[in-house]
Protein backbone atom coordinates (compact mmCIF):
# COMPACT_ATOMS: atom_id res chain seq x y z
CA UNK A 209 0.00 0.00 0.00
CA UNK A 210 1.61 3.24 -1.00
CA UNK A 211 1.80 6.41 1.01
CA UNK A 212 -1.10 8.35 -0.45
CA UNK A 213 -4.32 7.10 1.08
CA UNK A 214 -7.20 7.17 -1.31
CA UNK A 215 -10.39 5.22 -0.95
CA UNK A 216 -12.91 4.59 -3.65
CA UNK A 217 -16.38 3.19 -2.91
CA UNK A 218 -16.74 0.07 -0.80
CA UNK A 219 -15.78 -3.23 -2.41
CA UNK A 220 -18.82 -5.03 -1.08
CA UNK A 221 -21.32 -2.42 -2.27
CA UNK A 222 -20.06 -0.59 -5.32
CA UNK A 223 -16.69 -2.09 -5.75
CA UNK A 224 -15.25 -1.04 -9.07
CA UNK A 225 -15.48 1.47 -11.79
CA UNK A 226 -17.23 -0.89 -14.26
CA UNK A 227 -14.68 -2.74 -16.28
CA UNK A 228 -17.01 -2.62 -19.25
CA UNK A 229 -17.06 1.12 -19.54
CA UNK A 230 -15.27 1.30 -22.91
CA UNK A 231 -16.73 2.21 -26.30
CA UNK A 232 -18.44 -0.20 -28.72
CA UNK A 233 -15.19 -1.68 -30.00
CA UNK A 234 -14.16 -2.54 -26.48
CA UNK A 235 -17.48 -4.16 -25.75
CA UNK A 236 -17.05 -6.53 -28.68
CA UNK A 237 -13.61 -7.70 -27.59
CA UNK A 238 -13.46 -11.39 -26.91
CA UNK A 239 -12.37 -11.05 -23.30
CA UNK A 240 -15.07 -8.67 -22.08
CA UNK A 241 -17.63 -11.08 -20.65
CA UNK A 242 -14.78 -12.89 -18.98
CA UNK A 243 -13.59 -9.57 -17.57
CA UNK A 244 -16.89 -9.08 -15.79
CA UNK A 245 -16.54 -12.49 -14.19
CA UNK A 246 -12.90 -11.91 -13.31
CA UNK A 247 -13.98 -8.68 -11.62
CA UNK A 248 -16.59 -10.54 -9.57
CA UNK A 249 -14.06 -13.17 -8.57
CA UNK A 250 -11.52 -10.57 -7.48
CA UNK A 251 -14.30 -8.88 -5.49
CA UNK A 252 -15.13 -12.09 -3.68
CA UNK A 253 -11.44 -12.70 -2.91
CA UNK A 254 -11.25 -9.31 -1.21
CA UNK A 255 -14.78 -9.37 0.24
CA UNK A 256 -14.15 -12.49 2.31
CA UNK A 257 -11.17 -10.83 3.96
CA UNK A 258 -12.89 -7.59 4.96
CA UNK A 259 -12.64 -6.91 8.70
CA UNK A 260 -16.35 -7.39 9.52
CA UNK A 261 -16.82 -10.86 7.99
CA UNK A 262 -13.42 -11.98 9.24
CA UNK A 263 -14.01 -10.95 12.86
CA UNK A 264 -17.46 -12.53 12.85
CA UNK A 265 -16.00 -15.83 11.65
CA UNK A 266 -13.28 -15.77 14.30
CA UNK A 267 -15.19 -14.57 17.38
CA UNK A 268 -18.56 -15.31 18.88
CA UNK A 269 -19.98 -13.81 22.05
CA UNK A 270 -22.83 -15.23 24.10
CA UNK A 271 -24.41 -11.99 25.40
CA UNK A 272 -26.22 -13.79 28.24
CA UNK A 273 -23.24 -15.53 29.82
CA UNK A 274 -20.54 -13.16 28.54
CA UNK A 275 -18.63 -16.15 27.19
CA UNK A 276 -16.31 -15.24 24.30
CA UNK A 277 -15.40 -18.06 21.92
CA UNK A 278 -12.28 -17.92 19.78
CA UNK A 279 -11.98 -21.07 17.71
CA UNK A 280 -12.21 -23.90 20.26
CA UNK A 281 -11.23 -21.75 23.27
CA UNK A 282 -13.66 -19.90 25.59
CA UNK A 283 -12.96 -16.84 27.73
CA UNK A 284 -15.21 -15.44 30.45
CA UNK A 285 -15.75 -11.70 30.01
CA UNK A 286 -16.45 -9.62 33.12
CA UNK A 287 -15.28 -6.07 32.52
CA UNK A 288 -11.83 -7.48 31.85
CA UNK A 289 -11.45 -7.17 28.08
CA UNK A 290 -8.79 -4.82 26.65
CA UNK A 291 -7.75 -4.28 23.05
CA UNK A 292 -4.63 -3.21 21.22
CA UNK A 293 -3.83 -3.32 17.51
CA UNK A 294 -1.34 -2.22 14.86
CA UNK A 295 -1.37 -2.57 11.09
CA UNK A 296 -2.80 -1.23 7.88
CA UNK A 297 -6.11 -3.12 8.25
CA UNK A 298 -6.50 -2.62 11.99
CA UNK A 299 -8.86 0.37 11.98
CA UNK A 300 -11.65 -1.69 10.38
CA UNK A 301 -10.75 -4.72 12.50
CA UNK A 302 -11.06 -2.64 15.68
CA UNK A 303 -14.39 -1.18 14.52
CA UNK A 304 -15.74 -4.68 13.85
CA UNK A 305 -14.39 -5.97 17.19
CA UNK A 306 -15.94 -3.11 19.17
CA UNK A 307 -19.26 -3.62 17.42
CA UNK A 308 -19.18 -7.29 18.35
CA UNK A 309 -17.91 -6.94 21.91
CA UNK A 310 -19.89 -3.85 22.94
CA UNK A 311 -19.77 -2.90 26.60
CA UNK A 312 -17.44 -5.78 27.44
CA UNK A 313 -14.57 -3.78 25.97
CA UNK A 314 -12.98 -1.71 28.73
CA UNK A 315 -10.33 0.20 26.76
CA UNK A 316 -8.19 0.00 23.66
CA UNK A 317 -5.28 1.57 21.78
CA UNK A 318 -4.54 1.07 18.10
CA UNK A 319 -1.76 2.25 15.78
CA UNK A 320 -2.86 2.74 12.16
CA UNK A 321 -1.46 4.47 9.05
CA UNK A 322 -1.43 8.24 8.83
CA UNK A 323 -4.53 9.61 7.12
CA UNK A 324 -6.52 6.40 7.17
CA UNK A 325 -9.53 7.75 9.12
CA UNK A 326 -9.94 10.73 6.82
CA UNK A 327 -9.59 8.49 3.78
CA UNK A 328 -12.21 6.01 5.01
CA UNK A 329 -14.53 8.84 6.01
CA UNK A 330 -14.12 10.52 2.66
CA UNK A 331 -15.13 7.28 0.95
CA UNK A 332 -18.17 6.85 3.19
CA UNK A 333 -16.84 3.56 4.53
CA UNK A 334 -18.53 3.90 7.90
CA UNK A 335 -18.00 0.22 8.72
CA UNK A 336 -14.23 0.86 8.79
CA UNK A 337 -14.53 3.65 11.38
CA UNK A 338 -14.87 3.55 15.14
CA UNK A 339 -18.05 5.06 16.62
CA UNK A 340 -17.84 8.64 18.09
CA UNK A 341 -17.73 7.47 21.73
CA UNK A 342 -15.46 4.53 21.11
CA UNK A 343 -13.35 3.25 23.98
CA UNK A 344 -10.50 2.68 21.56
CA UNK A 345 -7.88 5.40 21.27
CA UNK A 346 -6.47 5.81 17.77
CA UNK A 347 -2.91 6.85 16.89
CA UNK A 348 -2.01 7.52 13.27
CA UNK A 349 1.61 7.31 12.12
CA UNK A 350 4.29 5.52 10.09
CA UNK A 351 4.03 7.64 6.99
CA UNK A 352 5.52 5.79 4.00
CA UNK A 353 5.44 2.58 6.05
CA UNK A 354 8.44 3.73 8.12
CA UNK A 355 8.50 3.97 11.92
CA UNK A 356 8.21 7.57 13.15
CA UNK A 357 7.60 9.60 16.34
CA UNK A 358 3.82 9.18 16.09
CA UNK A 359 4.12 5.41 15.78
CA UNK A 360 6.55 5.41 18.71
CA UNK A 361 3.99 7.28 20.85
CA UNK A 362 1.40 4.67 19.87
CA UNK A 363 3.77 1.81 20.72
CA UNK A 364 4.45 3.29 24.15
CA UNK A 365 0.72 3.70 24.84
CA UNK A 366 0.18 0.07 23.80
CA UNK A 367 2.99 -1.08 26.07
CA UNK A 368 1.57 0.92 28.97
CA UNK A 369 -1.87 -0.61 28.50
CA UNK A 370 -0.38 -4.12 28.35
CA UNK A 371 1.81 -3.62 31.40
CA UNK A 372 -1.19 -2.48 33.48
CA UNK A 373 -3.08 -5.77 33.05
CA UNK A 374 -3.57 -8.46 35.68
CA UNK A 375 -4.14 -12.22 35.63
CA UNK A 376 -7.91 -11.60 35.49
CA UNK A 377 -7.65 -9.66 32.23
CA UNK A 378 -7.91 -10.67 28.60
CA UNK A 379 -5.97 -8.72 25.97
CA UNK A 380 -7.27 -8.91 22.41
CA UNK A 381 -4.47 -8.05 19.95
CA UNK A 382 -5.38 -7.15 16.37
CA UNK A 383 -2.50 -7.59 13.95
CA UNK A 384 -2.12 -6.98 10.23
CA UNK A 385 0.58 -6.19 7.68
CA UNK A 386 2.40 -2.92 8.23
CA UNK A 387 2.35 -3.66 11.97
CA UNK A 388 6.14 -3.61 12.27
CA UNK A 389 6.43 0.04 11.26
CA UNK A 390 3.41 0.95 13.40
CA UNK A 391 4.82 -0.57 16.60
CA UNK A 392 8.39 0.74 16.99
CA UNK A 393 9.85 0.62 20.48
CA UNK A 394 13.63 0.35 20.09
CA UNK A 395 15.58 -1.11 22.98
CA UNK A 396 17.74 1.74 24.43
CA UNK A 397 20.29 2.96 23.56
CA UNK A 398 19.10 2.28 19.99
CA UNK A 399 17.20 5.32 18.75
CA UNK A 400 14.21 5.47 16.46
CA UNK A 401 16.33 7.18 13.80
CA UNK A 402 18.96 4.42 13.95
CA UNK A 403 16.32 1.76 13.62
CA UNK A 404 14.70 3.60 10.75
CA UNK A 405 18.03 3.92 8.91
CA UNK A 406 18.91 0.27 9.41
CA UNK A 407 15.46 -0.89 8.22
CA UNK A 408 15.69 1.32 5.13
CA UNK A 409 19.19 0.10 4.28
CA UNK A 410 18.27 -3.56 4.69
CA UNK A 411 15.17 -3.15 2.52
CA UNK A 412 17.07 -1.21 -0.16
CA UNK A 413 19.75 -3.94 -0.31
CA UNK A 414 17.13 -6.59 -0.94
CA UNK A 415 16.58 -8.18 2.49
CA UNK A 416 13.37 -10.20 2.51
CA UNK A 417 10.66 -9.74 5.12
CA UNK A 418 11.93 -12.68 7.19
CA UNK A 419 15.41 -11.14 7.39
CA UNK A 420 14.13 -7.62 7.97
CA UNK A 421 11.87 -8.71 10.79
CA UNK A 422 14.56 -10.85 12.44
CA UNK A 423 16.61 -7.68 12.88
CA UNK A 424 13.57 -5.62 13.93
CA UNK A 425 12.77 -8.21 16.63
CA UNK A 426 16.26 -8.18 18.06
CA UNK A 427 16.19 -4.40 18.49
CA UNK A 428 12.63 -4.01 19.75
CA UNK A 429 10.97 -4.06 23.14
CA UNK A 430 7.62 -5.26 21.78
CA UNK A 431 8.36 -7.41 18.73
CA UNK A 432 9.37 -11.08 18.92
CA UNK A 433 7.07 -11.80 21.86
CA UNK A 434 7.80 -8.57 23.74
CA UNK A 435 4.17 -7.44 23.78
CA UNK A 436 2.99 -10.79 25.13
CA UNK A 437 5.62 -10.57 27.83
CA UNK A 438 4.48 -7.03 28.75
CA UNK A 439 0.88 -8.26 29.09
CA UNK A 440 1.78 -11.24 31.29
CA UNK A 441 0.03 -12.57 33.40
CA UNK A 442 -3.09 -11.49 31.43
CA UNK A 443 -4.45 -13.93 28.84
CA UNK A 444 -3.61 -12.80 25.30
CA UNK A 445 -5.58 -13.58 22.13
CA UNK A 446 -4.04 -12.35 18.87
CA UNK A 447 -6.17 -12.20 15.75
CA UNK A 448 -3.83 -12.03 12.77
CA UNK A 449 -4.46 -11.01 9.17
CA UNK A 450 -1.52 -12.44 7.24
CA UNK A 451 0.36 -10.48 4.58
CA UNK A 452 3.29 -12.90 4.42
CA UNK A 453 3.57 -15.98 2.19
CA UNK A 454 2.96 -19.13 4.26
CA UNK A 455 1.37 -17.17 7.15
CA UNK A 456 4.33 -17.43 9.60
CA UNK A 457 3.01 -15.86 12.82
CA UNK A 458 6.53 -15.06 14.02
CA UNK A 459 7.15 -12.92 10.91
CA UNK A 460 3.83 -11.08 10.41
CA UNK A 461 4.28 -7.62 11.98
CA UNK A 462 7.43 -9.12 13.59
CA UNK A 463 5.45 -11.45 15.86
CA UNK A 464 4.82 -9.30 18.97
CA UNK A 465 2.95 -12.16 20.62
CA UNK A 466 5.17 -15.00 19.38
CA UNK A 467 8.38 -15.97 21.15
CA UNK A 468 11.36 -15.23 18.94
CA UNK A 469 13.45 -18.24 18.00
CA UNK A 470 16.27 -16.26 16.41
CA UNK A 471 19.52 -15.52 18.15
CA UNK A 472 22.25 -12.95 17.81
CA UNK A 473 24.17 -15.14 15.34
CA UNK A 474 21.18 -15.07 12.97
CA UNK A 475 21.17 -11.28 13.14
CA UNK A 476 24.90 -11.03 12.50
CA UNK A 477 24.62 -13.34 9.48
CA UNK A 478 21.92 -11.13 8.01
CA UNK A 479 23.83 -7.92 8.67
CA UNK A 480 26.94 -9.52 7.09
CA UNK A 481 24.99 -10.67 4.06
CA UNK A 482 23.97 -7.09 3.27
CA UNK A 483 27.34 -5.55 4.08
CA UNK A 484 26.02 -3.68 7.11
CA UNK A 485 27.92 -5.29 9.98
CA UNK A 486 30.98 -3.07 9.88
CA UNK A 487 29.03 0.19 9.82
CA UNK A 488 26.60 -0.64 12.64
CA UNK A 489 25.97 2.14 15.16
CA UNK A 490 27.47 1.46 18.58
CA UNK A 491 23.99 1.29 20.12
CA UNK A 492 22.95 -1.59 17.86
CA UNK A 493 26.17 -3.47 18.67
CA UNK A 494 25.49 -2.92 22.39
CA UNK A 495 21.93 -4.29 22.18
CA UNK A 496 22.98 -7.30 20.12
CA UNK A 497 25.84 -8.03 22.50
CA UNK A 498 23.47 -7.87 25.49
CA UNK A 499 20.82 -10.11 23.96
CA UNK A 500 21.00 -13.70 25.06
CA UNK A 501 20.11 -16.55 22.72
CA UNK A 502 16.44 -15.64 22.87
CA UNK A 503 15.60 -12.01 23.59
CA UNK A 504 12.10 -12.57 24.93
CA UNK A 505 12.37 -16.14 26.18
CA UNK A 506 10.61 -19.12 24.59
CA UNK A 507 8.68 -19.87 27.76
CA UNK A 508 6.91 -16.56 28.08
CA UNK A 509 4.14 -17.13 25.57
CA UNK A 510 2.13 -19.93 27.20
CA UNK A 511 -0.63 -17.43 28.01
CA UNK A 512 -1.09 -16.54 24.32
CA UNK A 513 -3.44 -17.81 21.62
CA UNK A 514 -2.32 -16.73 18.14
CA UNK A 515 -4.98 -17.19 15.45
CA UNK A 516 -4.68 -16.48 11.72
CA UNK A 517 -8.11 -15.09 10.79
CA UNK A 518 -7.38 -13.99 7.23
CA UNK A 519 -4.86 -15.03 4.60
CA UNK A 520 -4.28 -15.31 0.89
CA UNK A 521 -5.18 -19.02 0.98
CA UNK A 522 -8.52 -18.30 2.72
CA UNK A 523 -9.26 -15.55 0.20
CA UNK A 524 -8.52 -17.85 -2.74
CA UNK A 525 -10.72 -20.58 -1.27
CA UNK A 526 -13.60 -18.11 -1.31
CA UNK A 527 -12.91 -17.14 -4.93
CA UNK A 528 -12.75 -20.83 -5.84
CA UNK A 529 -16.26 -21.38 -4.49
CA UNK A 530 -17.51 -18.31 -6.32
CA UNK A 531 -15.93 -19.51 -9.58
CA UNK A 532 -17.59 -22.91 -9.21
CA UNK A 533 -20.92 -21.13 -8.69
CA UNK A 534 -20.31 -19.24 -11.95
CA UNK A 535 -19.88 -22.56 -13.76
CA UNK A 536 -16.08 -22.87 -13.80
CA UNK A 537 -14.01 -25.84 -12.76
CA UNK A 538 -11.79 -23.99 -10.33
CA UNK A 539 -8.41 -24.96 -8.88
CA UNK A 540 -6.20 -23.07 -6.44
CA UNK A 541 -2.70 -23.40 -7.87
CA UNK A 542 -0.75 -21.77 -5.04
CA UNK A 543 -1.03 -19.17 -2.30
CA UNK A 544 2.74 -18.74 -2.22
CA UNK A 545 3.65 -17.21 -5.59
CA UNK A 546 7.03 -15.55 -5.20
CA UNK A 547 9.99 -14.85 -7.43
CA UNK A 548 10.88 -12.46 -10.18
CA UNK A 549 7.84 -11.08 -11.96
CA UNK A 550 9.35 -11.97 -15.38
CA UNK A 551 9.58 -15.68 -14.54
CA UNK A 552 6.13 -15.63 -12.94
CA UNK A 553 4.71 -14.03 -16.11
CA UNK A 554 6.39 -16.65 -18.31
CA UNK A 555 4.90 -19.34 -16.09
CA UNK A 556 1.35 -17.97 -16.44
CA UNK A 557 1.81 -17.43 -20.20
CA UNK A 558 2.90 -21.02 -20.73
CA UNK A 559 0.27 -22.35 -18.36
CA UNK A 560 -2.43 -20.59 -20.40
CA UNK A 561 -0.98 -22.07 -23.58
CA UNK A 562 -0.80 -25.64 -22.22
CA UNK A 563 -4.17 -25.50 -20.42
CA UNK A 564 -5.83 -23.85 -23.44
CA UNK A 565 -4.55 -26.60 -25.72
CA UNK A 566 -5.93 -29.28 -23.38
CA UNK A 567 -9.35 -27.63 -23.63
CA UNK A 568 -9.50 -27.67 -27.42
CA UNK A 569 -10.02 -30.52 -29.92
CA UNK A 570 -7.06 -32.81 -30.74
CA UNK A 571 -4.64 -31.30 -33.19
CA UNK A 572 -4.30 -28.00 -31.36
CA UNK A 573 -2.52 -29.50 -28.37
CA UNK A 574 0.53 -27.77 -26.97
CA UNK A 575 3.73 -29.62 -27.68
CA UNK A 576 5.25 -32.04 -25.22
CA UNK A 577 8.21 -29.63 -25.03
CA UNK A 578 5.94 -26.80 -23.92
CA UNK A 579 4.48 -28.93 -21.17
CA UNK A 580 7.98 -29.95 -20.07
CA UNK A 581 9.06 -26.31 -20.16
CA UNK A 582 6.08 -25.40 -17.95
CA UNK A 583 7.08 -27.98 -15.34
CA UNK A 584 10.68 -26.80 -15.57
CA UNK A 585 9.64 -23.18 -14.96
CA UNK A 586 7.46 -24.25 -12.05
CA UNK A 587 10.40 -26.14 -10.52
CA UNK A 588 12.62 -23.08 -10.89
CA UNK A 589 10.07 -20.89 -9.14
CA UNK A 590 10.21 -23.29 -6.14
CA UNK A 591 6.62 -22.78 -5.06
CA UNK A 592 6.15 -25.09 -2.07
CA UNK A 593 2.39 -25.54 -2.41
CA UNK A 594 2.02 -25.58 -6.21
CA UNK A 595 -0.81 -27.81 -7.47
CA UNK A 596 0.24 -27.83 -11.14
CA UNK A 597 -0.31 -31.52 -11.87
CA UNK A 598 -3.74 -31.44 -10.23
CA UNK A 599 -4.66 -28.30 -12.16
CA UNK A 600 -3.69 -29.82 -15.51
CA UNK A 601 -5.59 -33.03 -14.70
CA UNK A 602 -8.68 -30.93 -13.94
CA UNK A 603 -8.26 -29.06 -17.22
CA UNK A 604 -8.00 -32.30 -19.22
CA UNK A 605 -11.23 -33.64 -17.74
CA UNK A 606 -13.11 -30.32 -17.77
CA UNK A 607 -14.30 -29.76 -21.34
CA UNK A 608 -15.68 -26.39 -20.17
CA UNK A 609 -14.63 -23.13 -18.52
CA UNK A 610 -11.62 -23.27 -16.21
CA UNK A 611 -10.54 -20.89 -13.47
CA UNK A 612 -7.00 -21.18 -12.10
CA UNK A 613 -6.41 -19.15 -8.95
CA UNK A 614 -3.19 -18.19 -7.24
CA UNK A 615 -1.78 -15.58 -4.90
CA UNK A 616 1.35 -14.31 -3.25
CA UNK A 617 3.83 -11.54 -3.91
CA UNK A 618 6.22 -11.63 -6.88
CA UNK A 619 9.16 -9.21 -6.92
CA UNK A 620 9.81 -6.46 -9.40
CA UNK A 621 13.30 -5.19 -10.28
CA UNK A 622 12.65 -1.56 -11.11
CA UNK A 623 14.17 -0.65 -14.48
CA UNK A 624 13.25 2.96 -14.95
CA UNK A 625 11.45 5.93 -13.54
CA UNK A 626 8.01 4.89 -14.81
CA UNK A 627 4.88 4.45 -12.73
CA UNK A 628 3.57 0.99 -11.93
CA UNK A 629 2.96 -1.71 -9.40
CA UNK A 630 3.64 -5.43 -9.01
CA UNK A 631 0.21 -6.41 -10.28
CA UNK A 632 0.07 -4.10 -13.28
CA UNK A 633 3.58 -5.14 -14.28
CA UNK A 634 2.71 -8.83 -13.96
CA UNK A 635 -0.52 -8.40 -15.94
CA UNK A 636 1.28 -6.51 -18.72
CA UNK A 637 4.01 -9.13 -18.93
CA UNK A 638 1.44 -11.95 -19.01
CA UNK A 639 -0.47 -10.05 -21.73
CA UNK A 640 2.72 -9.99 -23.82
CA UNK A 641 3.30 -13.73 -23.19
CA UNK A 642 -0.28 -14.63 -24.15
CA UNK A 643 0.16 -12.83 -27.48
CA UNK A 644 3.08 -15.10 -28.43
CA UNK A 645 0.83 -18.03 -29.37
CA UNK A 646 -1.70 -18.10 -32.19
CA UNK A 647 -5.12 -17.72 -30.53
CA UNK A 648 -6.92 -21.07 -30.45
CA UNK A 649 -10.69 -21.46 -30.01
CA UNK A 650 -10.42 -20.52 -26.33
CA UNK A 651 -11.05 -17.15 -24.66
CA UNK A 652 -8.32 -16.39 -22.15
CA UNK A 653 -8.07 -13.67 -19.50
CA UNK A 654 -5.50 -13.03 -16.80
CA UNK A 655 -6.08 -10.65 -13.87
CA UNK A 656 -3.70 -9.59 -11.14
CA UNK A 657 -4.79 -7.41 -8.23
CA UNK A 658 -3.48 -6.28 -4.85
CA UNK A 659 -6.08 -7.13 -2.21
CA UNK A 660 -5.33 -3.88 -0.35
CA UNK A 661 -6.63 -2.01 -3.40
CA UNK A 662 -3.46 -0.08 -4.08
CA UNK A 663 -0.79 -1.44 -6.39
CA UNK A 664 2.51 0.30 -5.74
CA UNK A 665 2.34 4.09 -5.81
CA UNK A 666 -0.67 4.14 -8.15
CA UNK A 667 -4.39 4.61 -7.63
CA UNK A 668 -5.19 1.25 -9.28
CA UNK A 669 -5.40 -2.16 -7.59
CA UNK A 670 -4.14 -4.06 -10.65
CA UNK A 671 -5.13 -4.89 -14.22
CA UNK A 672 -6.46 -7.59 -16.53
CA UNK A 673 -5.25 -8.68 -19.95
CA UNK A 674 -6.24 -10.84 -22.93
CA UNK A 675 -4.08 -12.42 -25.68
CA UNK A 676 -4.96 -9.63 -28.12
CA UNK A 677 -3.48 -6.96 -25.82
CA UNK A 678 -0.13 -6.41 -27.58
CA UNK A 679 -1.60 -6.23 -31.08
CA UNK A 680 -4.45 -3.96 -29.96
CA UNK A 681 -1.94 -1.75 -28.15
CA UNK A 682 0.24 -1.58 -31.27
CA UNK A 683 -2.80 -0.41 -33.22
CA UNK A 684 -3.06 2.46 -30.71
CA UNK A 685 0.63 3.24 -31.13
CA UNK A 686 1.57 1.75 -27.73
CA UNK A 687 4.60 -0.55 -27.58
CA UNK A 688 4.28 -2.94 -24.62
CA UNK A 689 8.01 -3.75 -24.52
CA UNK A 690 9.07 -0.13 -24.22
CA UNK A 691 6.61 0.53 -21.36
CA UNK A 692 8.00 -2.55 -19.61
CA UNK A 693 11.58 -1.41 -20.12
CA UNK A 694 10.77 1.76 -18.12
CA UNK A 695 8.73 -0.01 -15.37
CA UNK A 696 5.84 2.06 -16.67
CA UNK A 697 2.95 -0.41 -16.58
CA UNK A 698 0.52 2.05 -14.99
CA UNK A 699 1.04 4.64 -17.72
CA UNK A 700 0.50 1.90 -20.30
CA UNK A 701 -2.80 0.80 -18.80
CA UNK A 702 -3.99 4.38 -18.38
CA UNK A 703 -3.40 5.04 -22.07
CA UNK A 704 -4.58 1.68 -23.42
CA UNK A 705 -8.28 1.85 -24.33
CA UNK A 706 -8.86 4.73 -21.98
CA UNK A 707 -7.87 2.71 -18.92
CA UNK A 708 -10.64 0.08 -19.02
CA UNK A 709 -8.18 -2.72 -18.19
CA UNK A 710 -7.31 -1.18 -14.83
CA UNK A 711 -8.90 -2.40 -11.60
CA UNK A 712 -10.05 0.44 -9.38
CA UNK A 713 -11.18 -0.52 -5.89
CA UNK A 714 -9.62 2.18 -3.74
CA UNK A 715 -8.28 1.08 -0.35
CA UNK A 716 -10.21 -2.03 0.61
CA UNK A 717 -9.49 -2.13 4.34
CA UNK A 718 -7.80 -5.52 4.12
CA UNK A 719 -4.43 -6.85 2.91
CA UNK A 720 -3.65 -10.48 2.10
CA UNK A 721 -1.08 -9.87 -0.67
CA UNK A 722 -1.99 -10.26 -4.36
CA UNK A 723 -4.52 -12.43 -6.20
CA UNK A 724 -3.99 -13.87 -9.70
CA UNK A 725 -6.81 -15.30 -11.83
CA UNK A 726 -6.48 -17.16 -15.12
CA UNK A 727 -9.78 -17.80 -16.88
CA UNK A 728 -10.06 -20.06 -19.93
CA UNK A 729 -13.31 -20.66 -21.77
CA UNK A 730 -13.66 -22.77 -24.92
CA UNK A 731 -15.67 -20.90 -27.57
Ligand SMILES: Nc1ncnc2c1ncn2[C@@H]1O[C@H](COP(=O)(O)OP(=O)(O)OP(=O)(O)O)[C@@H](O)[C@H]1O
Nearest residue numbers: 209210385620626627628629630633662663664695
Ligand atom coordinates in the same frame (compact mmCIF):
# COMPACT_ATOMS: atom_id res chain seq x y z
N1 LIG B 1 7.12 1.50 -11.37
C1 LIG B 1 6.86 0.34 -10.78
N2 LIG B 1 6.60 -0.76 -11.52
C2 LIG B 1 6.36 -1.95 -10.93
N3 LIG B 1 6.33 -2.13 -9.60
C3 LIG B 1 6.57 -1.07 -8.82
C4 LIG B 1 6.83 0.21 -9.35
N4 LIG B 1 7.02 1.07 -8.32
C5 LIG B 1 6.87 0.35 -7.18
N5 LIG B 1 6.61 -0.94 -7.49
C6 LIG B 1 6.41 -2.05 -6.56
O1 LIG B 1 5.37 -1.73 -5.66
C7 LIG B 1 5.61 -2.36 -4.41
C8 LIG B 1 5.49 -1.34 -3.31
O2 LIG B 1 4.17 -0.96 -3.30
P1 LIG B 1 3.30 -1.05 -2.02
O3 LIG B 1 3.61 0.13 -1.18
O4 LIG B 1 1.90 -1.24 -2.48
O5 LIG B 1 3.92 -2.33 -1.35
P2 LIG B 1 3.22 -3.57 -0.86
O6 LIG B 1 4.27 -4.60 -0.63
O7 LIG B 1 2.13 -3.91 -1.84
O8 LIG B 1 2.63 -3.08 0.48
P3 LIG B 1 1.55 -3.86 1.25
O9 LIG B 1 2.30 -4.72 2.22
O10 LIG B 1 0.72 -2.81 1.87
O11 LIG B 1 0.78 -4.68 0.24
C9 LIG B 1 6.98 -2.97 -4.49
O12 LIG B 1 6.83 -4.35 -4.75
C10 LIG B 1 7.62 -2.27 -5.69
O13 LIG B 1 8.59 -3.04 -6.34
Ligand SMILES: O=C(O)[C@H](O)CO
Nearest residue numbers: 385386387388460461
Ligand atom coordinates in the same frame (compact mmCIF):
# COMPACT_ATOMS: atom_id res chain seq x y z
O1 LIG C 1 4.58 -5.34 9.20
C1 LIG C 1 5.32 -6.17 8.70
O2 LIG C 1 6.30 -6.65 9.27
C2 LIG C 1 5.03 -6.68 7.31
O3 LIG C 1 3.91 -6.07 6.75
C3 LIG C 1 4.87 -8.18 7.36
O4 LIG C 1 3.79 -8.52 8.16
